[in-house]
Amino acid sequence: MAELANCANCGAVFVKHQFRNICDKCWKEEEAAFDKVRDFIRKRENRTASMKEISEGTGVSEVLILKFIKKGRLNIARMPNVGYPCEGCGKKIQSGRLCQTCAGKLHQDLEMLREEERKKDRKDTYYAIHKRYKSSE
Numbered sequence: 001m002a003e004l005a006n007c008a009n010c011g012a013v014f015v016k017h018q019f020r021n022i023c024d025k026c027w028k029e030e031e032a033a034f035d036k037v038r039d040f041i042r043k044r045e046n047r048t049a050s051m052k053e054i055s056e057g058t059g060v061s062e063v064l065i066l067k068f069i070k071k072g073r074l075n076i077a078r079m080p081n082v083g084y085p086c087e088g089c090g091k092k093i094q095s096g097r098l099c100q101t102c103a104g105k106l107h108q109d110l111e112m113l114r115e116e117e118r119k120k121d122r123k124d125t126y127y128a129i130h131k132r133y134k135s136s137e
């Protein structure tokens, strides 16, 4: 028997789909919205549009546009007036979830953790050698 779920968008009951948490109707609407937004930002005269202007020009909500961008489906690198806040510091970004500074910091933190692990290993090795040397005396 097929598993049923509630659509995350409209709440309608639908047959659960492996790759979707929304019903067929909403999915089709989302795809149509995506096409509209993509066509809109492709036009040269819309290059300087803001998120609000894209939303107004296509009739697609800013939340949905943001969803497309965060999923990596829309490339807004050439659109200077479109962006959303970094999840780390709130600075305007145009792709992913973190700005370069925050992403760099996260990377550094991870490196530091790794370095600490390495140091600990070395210390353990040192003591092990030292002990062996002492006991053979």
Ligand SMILES: [Zn+2]
Pocket: 007, 008, 009, 010, 011, 012, 022, 023, 024, 025, 026, 027
């Ligand atoms: Zn739905």
Ligand SMILES: [Zn+2]
Pocket: 086, 087, 088, 089, 090, 091, 098, 099, 100, 101, 102, 103
């Ligand atoms: Zn940031």
